[in-house]
Structures are given as structure tokens and as C-alpha cells.
Amino acid sequence: MPLEVVIKGLRFETSSARGVWKYKLMLPVKKEVEPVSLGEGDTPLIPLKSHKRLFVKFEGANPTGSFKDRGMTLAVTIAKYIGAKSVVVASTGNTSASAAAYAAKAGLECLVYLPRGSVARGKLFQALLHGAKVVEVDGNFDEALEEVIARYVDNTQGHVYPLNSVNPWRLEGQKTIAFEIYQQLGFVPENVVVPVGNAGNIYAIWKGFRELREVGVTDRAPRMIGVQAEGASPVFKTWLAKADELLPVERPYTVATAIKIGRPVNWLKALTAVRESNGFMLSVSDATILEALKTLARSEGIGVEPASAAPLAGYRVALEQGLIGQDETTVLVATGHALKDPEVRF
Numbered sequence: 001m002p003l004e005v006v007i008k009g010l011r012f013e014t015s016s017a018r019g020v021w022k023y024k025l026m027l028p029v030k031k032e033v034e035p036v037s038l039g040e041g042d043t044p045l046i047p048l049k050s051h052k053r054l055f056v057k058f059e060g061a062n063p064t065g066s067f068k069d070r071g072m073t074l075a076v077t078i079a080k081y082i083g084a085k086s087v088v089v090a091s092t093g094n095t096s097a098s099a100a101a102y103a104a105k106a107g108l109e110c111l112v113y114l115p116r117g118s119v120a121r122g123k124l125f126q127a128l129l130h131g132a133k134v135v136e137v138d139g140n141f142d143e144a145l146e147e148v149i150a151r152y153v154d155n156t157q158g159h160v161y162p163l164n165s166v167n168p169w170r171l172e173g174q175k176t177i178a179f180e181i182y183q184q185l186g187f188v189p190e191n192v193v194v195p196v197g198n199a200g201n202i203y204a205i206w207k208g209f210r211e212l213r214e215v216g217v218t219d220r221a222p223r224m225i226g227v228q229a230e231g232a233s234p235v236f237k238t239w240l241a242k243a244d245e246l247l248p249v250e251r252p253y254t255v256a257t258a259i260k261i262g263r264p265v266n267w268l269k270a271l272t273a274v275r276e277s278n279g280f281m282l283s284v285s286d287a288t289i290l291e292a293l294k295t296l297a298r299s300e301g302i303g304v305e306p307a308s309a310a311p312l313a314g315y316r317v318a319l320e321q322g323l324i325g326q327d328e329t330t331v332l333v334a335t336g337h338a339l340k341d342p343e344v345r346f
């Protein structure tokens with residue numbers, strides 16, 4: 001029988017649960033549901049040498065090397081629970097790597113749609129390694145996603161379960177990043193900096209912090225700071241213009257392929273996170289992303305893929321512009337591992 005433990009308002013499940021699933025009582029999942037898990041979560045929060053109150057939440061330490069595993073464990077658990085036989089996803093890479101691994105664990109078929117030529121080598125390798133059926137789409141990520149939505153979401157064909165970021169379970173799993181940050185620091189930081197692609201993760205983390213407040217764990221909340229690459233910054237542009245509609249980017253480009261997205265599905269959720277938290281959006285050049293990647297690798301020993309270096313690039317800009325202070329505790333979410341993209345040139 002799982003035991004319920006409440007520490008400072010955080011509700012734990014202490015059977016043998018670790019990582020994401022130790023927070024099962026904070027997840028909208030029925031008690032009898034058996035997790036499909038690879039031990040995701042419980043990632044290190046690493047203090048940086050360069051600044052006193054700066055930390056990296058290293059999501060590259062997840063089973064398939066990115067934070068996507070936190071959401072995938074929930075989404076695939078639900079897919080299995082409702083009796084799906086296969087799952088489908090469009091991806092810039094990490095979602096497909098994660099989906100392929102969790103589908104294998106669950107005994108489900110996995111179908112992934114990838115933009116041809118825009119997926120980092122390590123991610124494509126993982127999808128194939130875990131036995132996913134890969135469809136390469138001639139076009140960018142946005143077009144790959146459109147194809148999946150047209151084929152499998154709008155037109156419910158049998159029992160193929162879609163795992164894209166419109167899937168609410170993924171965001172539920174990802175919100176556990178907030179719970180862990182709170183536990184590891186022992187308090188809520190002033191700022192949390194997140195790279196923004198399809199824009200679900202920044203909202204998921206914000207939702208986690210909001211829930212900590214709602215259950216009375218704390219009365220504080222961080223500012224959520226979203227970082228995009230200059231050549232793929234629709235959410236930044238929309239935020240800057242205070243627009244009510246997304247200002248899309250037709251031909252997104254950036255070395256950070258994980259956030260190379262012109263029409264992010266969750267753009268409004270991201271803006272909600274930024275606005276509710278009194279945070280802001282930033283855009284940074286590819287050159288500064290690669291500089292930050294090098295700093296993390298060579299001064300801190302932390303190997304990340306380009307998208308995951310965007311928060312440090314953004315942090316530097318925010319410090320310089322006086323948008324945040326040196327004395328504030330700031331957590332940079334390093335979303336994916338260096339081995340994902342071994343062909344990056346810096």
C-alpha cells in the first residue's frame with residue numbers, strides 16, 4: 001500500500017517511487033494507474049562557480065537525456081492505461097527520442113514525424129535505436145506537427161495516441177521540475193530561466209510553482225524568464241508587441257534545433273506564465289548561445305546541447321540590462337544533454 005507523506009505541504013508517495021512519481025499525489029492520476037517509468041527526474045541542481053546565486057538544473061541527466069522524459073512517463077502511462085496500441089508524435093528530436101524509449105518500455109508501437117535535415121544526430125539515433133518508425137517530413141517542425149494533427153488528432157484514426165505538447169499529461173509531468181527546484185534549494189528562487197520552443201515547458205514549470213503556492217507550501221513564486229533564439233523568436237516578438245495573436249516566424253533558423261519553431265502551439269500558455277509571474281522574454285543570438293555552451297562545458301563541466309545554453313546567454317543579457325540582479329537566486333534550466341548534438345560547431 002503506498003504511504004502518503006506530506007512535508008511542508010508537498011505530498012509524496014513513498015512506496016518505492018522516485019523522481020517524477022514520488023509526486024504522484026500532486027499529479028491528476030488515479031491511484032491504481034501503474035507508472036511506465038525509466039527513473040526520470042531527480043536531476044542535479046548544480047551551483048555555478050561564476051556567479052554566487054546561479055544554479056543549473058541539469059535535465060540532461062534524465063534517462064534519454066532531456067526533460068521530455070518527465071512528461072513522457074505520464075503521457076505513455078496514460079496511453080497504456082486507456083488501451084492504446086501505438087503512439088505518434090512530431091518532434092524537433094528530443095520528444096521522439098523520449099517517446100520511442102517509453103513506448104518500448106510500455107510495449108507500444110511508436111511513430112515519429114521529424115523535419116528532414118533539422119534533427120540533431122543523437123536524437124534521430126535514439127528514435128531508431130528504440131525501434132520507432134520514423135517518417136521524415138519535407139518541411140520544418142511546424143509542418144511536421146500539422147501533418148500529425150491532420151492525420152491523427154482531428155481525424156481520430158483508431159487507437160493511435162498523440163503525444164505532442166498539446167497533450168496535457170506531458171505538462172503535468174514537467175511541472176515536477178518546479179517541485180524539485182524548491183526542494184533542492186529549500187526555497188523558491190527569484191528567477192527561473194527557460195529556453196522556449198513549442199513553449200510548453202515554461203508554462204509547466206510555472207504551473208508547478210503556482211501549485212506550491214496553492215497548497216500553501218510557500219507564498220512566493222519566481223519570475224519566469226523565457227529565452228528564444230533570434231532567428232526563431234515568435235513568443236519574444238509577440239510578448240514585445242503586446243499582441244493578442246501570435247506573430248509567427250515563417251522560416252525559423254537557429255543552431256539550437258530543439259527551439260527552432262516558428263509557430264509554437266503553446267505560445268499563449270508561455271505568455272501567461274511570463275505575465276502572471278512578472279517575468280519577461282528575451283531573444284539571444286546563436287553566437288551568444290554557443291559562447292554560453294562553451295562556458296558551461298569548459299568552466300563548469302556541464303555539457304549541454306545548444307538550446308539548453310540559451311538560458312545562460314539570456315541571463316548574461318538580463319544582468320547587463322539590469323533586468324535581474326547578481327544578488328537574486330536564479331535557476332537556469334539546462335534542458336538537454338551535450339551528446340544529443342555532437343555535430344555542433346563552436
Ligand SMILES: *Cc1c(COP(=O)(O)O)cnc(C)c1O
Nearest residue numbers: 094197198199200201258335336
Ligand atoms: C523541447 C526542448 C526545448 C523546448 O521546450 P518547449 O516546451 O517546447 O518550449 C528546449 N530545449 C530542449 C533540449 C528541448 O528538447
